[in-house]
Amino acid sequence: MDIQIIGVFLLSLTGVLLGAYQYKSRNRTEVKEDDALDHIQGMYILKVPYEKLVIGYFGLMALASIVDLILGGNPDKVNLIYFLVSACAFLIFLYKLAMSLIEKVEFKWPTLIYVLLNAGIAAIVYYFMTNPVLKMGNAIEYLLTFHLLGMILGLGGTLILDILIFHFLRNFQINSSEAVIMHLISQLIIIGLVLLLVTGTAIYLTDIEGYNNNPRFLMKMTSVLVLSINGVFLNFYMMPKIEKLSLIEEDIEEDQNLKRVAFAVGGVSMVSWLSAFAFAMVKDLSYFTYVQMLIPYLVFVFAAIGGGQFIKKKMEKEVIEESKE
Structure with missing residues (x-):
């Protein structure tokens, strides 16, 4: 020792x-x-x-x-x-x-x-x-507590970030101070996701067979996987260029890929965090199979992506209309 x-x-x-x-x-x-x-x-x-x-x-x-x-x-x-x-x-x-x-x-x-x-x-x-797995099993209450904390940070941070994006875009562009605030919140989301992954893995190791046979748990892990992939786009692609997220008339045709990603990741993140929370907390979902839960989840994800692009087009249209007045 x-x-x-x-x-x-x-x-x-x-x-x-x-x-x-x-x-x-x-x-x-x-x-x-x-x-x-x-x-x-x-x-x-x-x-x-x-x-x-x-x-x-x-x-x-x-x-x-x-x-x-x-x-x-x-x-x-x-x-x-x-x-x-x-x-x-x-x-x-x-x-x-x-x-x-x-x-x-x-x-x-x-x-x-x-x-x-x-x-x-x-x-x-x-x-x-x-016997590390036994120690994790004996500390399951503490693991669940920090697992819930990770969920709170991630879900809360995502809700706030999505609200702020639309608030900051009220003048159709994001300035430096607003970009810093958004990055701070994205860091909280990352910390929440890290807590979720580490404590979730520890909890999973305490009953591998049981969790493998639990479709609700598998759907929650699917949501976390999507969150991780979505987080790559958010932090590695969008955040370093966030100040280019401008919808003012002279910039409206610039950085279109960035704008598409920005309006997509917010919706995907929101749907996935809410889904992960629901799959973790709503026990009645255990009556459904994995596929029965996966299909509506994917429908919501693609609807969020489509909805984000619709909002983007609508805001760009508003800019064009205002410039004609």
Whole structure:
């Protein structure tokens, strides 16, 4: 057990030192808090400098390992917390790493190291855990609590984001401050999705056969899969170009693909989050087969995509009509 704690401490300490070096090397003169692209490039996460969060996270992990060593370790609870937290951090850093591969964002090698450090921490903890699935089963109430929190963040963030998009487009374009707000909310949605994936996987492992035979659960996972794919378009394609989302007369023919995606992903996201919530909470849906639930879900998804394009055309028509008056 001491080997495990020392391993976690050394990996966490490496993360702290690298984060501190990255923060010290940060060129503050080029950082613009009201610039959406700075947020996307990793300068900020929820308005907090990216490196500070890295230092804080790995610092807490290092401190927890020291306390764990002093107290003699508590494998029944602490190890599970280590594993789940590091798994969430792994996905978040993986997301930031993937974001650094898009055209407008510079690749940052420390993020790759953060991904590897978290993978190492999770692997060490999982290796030394005795019967990890049993531990997850014993903590099922806590897993369900954080699973519900992920659902709240994701669904709530999506509802707010969709409302704000139409509110910000009342003057047919989105400015820098509005783009930053939208990116902040999209980050909350990502955090919600990460919580949903990590806790959902842990819950699934406690009864694999039972969940595989549960059509309601399979439909919920289908919705989450669609959400993940939709999130790729939202964060990797739309958000870096969000300020180009303009419907004013001189821009009406520009960036049509971006506008189509923007008006599609909002509807798909809304339908999928509401569906995932319904499949999780409405037990009477268990009377239906997977196919019987899949067909209406797909109908709603395609209706949302079509409805988004209809709204886009309607708004463009309004712009053209106003320009003629």
